[in-house]
Amino acid sequence: MKTHTTNYQNTFIVVADDCMAASGEIPPSKSDVKSVATLQFEILKKNPYKFTSDDVLFQVFAVRNDLTEGEFKKARETYFSKGQPCFRASPLTKRYGWGIHNNEEGKIALYGCDTAQYQKFLTDKKVKVVKAMKSSK
Numbered sequence: 001m002k003t004h005t006t007n008y009q010n011t012f013i014v015v016a017d018d019c020m021a022a023s024g025e026i027p028p029s030k031s032d033v034k035s036v037a038t039l040q041f042e043i044l045k046k047n048p049y050k051f052t053s054d055d056v057l058f059q060v061f062a063v064r065n066d067l068t069e070g071e072f073k074k075a076r077e078t079y080f081s082k083g084q085p086c087f088r089a090s091p092l093t094k095r096y097g098w099g100i101h102n103n104e105e106g107k108i109a110l111y112g113c114d115t116a117q118y119q120k121f122l123t124d125k126k127v128k129v130v131k132a133m134k135s136s137k
Contacts (some may be wrong), residue, residue, distance in 0.1 A: 003077070006053040006086035008102040008128075012121040013087050015113050016132040021097025024112025036060055037091035041098075041110070048109035053087055053100075054080065056108065093132030101127070 015021070027037035034042075039060045043051065051059070058076050061067075067075050087108070092098040097113045101121055111118040121127055 007106040023114035049107040
């Protein structure tokens with residue numbers, strides 16, 4: 001079975017051109033069920049450079065589908081047997097003003113678009129810069 005990945009190395013995903021946020025915003029909670037944006041934000045804010053993109057996306061999938069730890073291995077194989085949207089399509093980069101840095105090991109961290117570190121990544125010659133996908137066409 002082919003395995004797909006969403007991981008990048010030495011890459012910075014900048015906010016989408018049509019992102020309305022002027023700074024990194026905490027995704028609002030609207031109900032008892034946490035949104036994809038909220039789950040991604042909570043994982044990344046508490047664990048900078050601890051997880052890869054694949055790890056975070058699968059954790060969110062597992063939480064939203066009430067998977068038990070015993071189901072993780074098989075479910076992860078199935079989940080990545082087909083291509084999944086990467087963080088370029090995340091609400092964090094499209095709507096809430098967060099850039100995602102992928103280090104040389106593919107581990108990721110969040111940076112608000114109003115921060116000095118965000119600006120540094122834009123000019124770092126060792127880091128490839130890619131844009132998040134626009135929300136509108």
